[in-house]
Amino acid sequence: MKRKLFIVGTFIALIALIGVFYQQGRTPDQQSKPGAASIVMKSSPFAEAKAFPPGVPVLMYHSIGEEPNNDAVISKERFVEQMKYLHESGYHPVSLDDLHDYLALKKELPLKPVVITFDDGYRDTYEIAMPVLKQYGFRSVLFFPVGKDGGRLSWAELREMKASGMEIASHSYNHRSMDGLSRAEQAQEIQNSKKTLDQNLNQNTRWFCYPNGRYGPETLELLKANGFTVAVTTEPGWVKPGDHPLTLRRIWMGNSVDLKHFEERLTREKYSIL
Ligand SMILES: [Zn+2]
Numbered sequence: 001m002k003r004k005l006f007i008v009g010t011f012i013a014l015i016a017l018i019g020v021f022y023q024q025g026r027t028p029d030q031q032s033k034p035g036a037a038s039i040v041m042k043s044s045p046f047a048e049a050k051a052f053p054p055g056v057p058v059l060m061y062h063s064i065g066e067e068p069n070n071d072a073v074i075s076k077e078r079f080v081e082q083m084k085y086l087h088e089s090g091y092h093p094v095s096l097d098d099l100h101d102y103l104a105l106k107k108e109l110p111l112k113p114v115v116i117t118f119d120d121g122y123r124d125t126y127e128i129a130m131p132v133l134k135q136y137g138f139r140s141v142l143f144f145p146v147g148k149d150g151g152r153l154s155w156a157e158l159r160e161m162k163a164s165g166m167e168i169a170s171h172s173y174n175h176r177s178m179d180g181l182s183r184a185e186q187a188q189e190i191q192n193s194k195k196t197l198d199q200n201l202n203q204n205t206r207w208f209c210y211p212n213g214r215y216g217p218e219t220l221e222l223l224k225a226n227g228f229t230v231a232v233t234t235e236p237g238w239v240k241p242g243d244h245p246l247t248l249r250r251i252w253m254g255n256s257v258d259l260k261h262f263e264e265r266l267t268r269e270k271y272s273i274l
Pocket residue numbers: 119120171175211212
């Protein structure tokens with residue numbers, strides 16, 4: 001018995017030692033080079049591996065349900081299949097703060113990073129998406145237009161979603177296209193939504209989604225002035241190093257995205273637009 005313990009102990013010590021040498025052998029340059037799939041071992045060789053990926057897919061969902069002719073909607077079956085795929089293929093959903101630090105501070109992310117986002121706050125985000133995401137322990141983001149669709153989800157439901165790992169972010173107050181508003185109106189949309197979310201969810205809201213994907217130069221200025229660090233658009237593509245954190249691309253998710261195309265969108269930067 002003692003001998004067995006000794007062998008196991010020696011084995012663990014050896015692995016720890018290899019980890020330490022591996023870490024010391026790396027130069028800082030190696031650890032932060034963009035695009036390099038550099039796996040950095042943490043103090044324990046069993047810690048979760050991280051790397052600096054060449055890009056991050058940000059998935060954009062709207063409603064989930066049975067509306068086959070509406071491509072802004074995705075069927076429950078297809079959504080469940082996609083989340084299962086992410087889980088089985090080892091993807092790691094990350095937060096918008098993680099994405100910000102990847103862009104602004106060149107911070108590494110867990111292997112196979114992805115961001116899962118929902119726009120507009122439909123009831124099915126609460127009823128269908130949340131339980132599936134919870135099952136896999138996936139974090140996600142809901143962009144919620146406080147004034148326009150406030151009736152769809154209650155604050156109690158939004159707090160429950162937040163507690164389950166879904167970030168509740170701003171989608172303006174009234175969901176009006178920002179490029180058609182005056183500077184003062186834009187400021188109001190941004191400030192009212194932030195204030196309401198901050199107060200009701202006890203948070204510092206710093207993530208924004210442009211209603212209808214539209215914005216002007218003033219919108220970026222106003223977001224910055226109000227403490228927003230990340231904003232997403234509806235422009236297709238991956239988020240890449242060097243991108244402006246307030247104009248991030250997202251990948252469309254709807255009924256037309258079957259599993260084959262889902263996989264392509266996650267693995268190929270130049271995926272086919274359907
Ligand atoms: Zn919207």
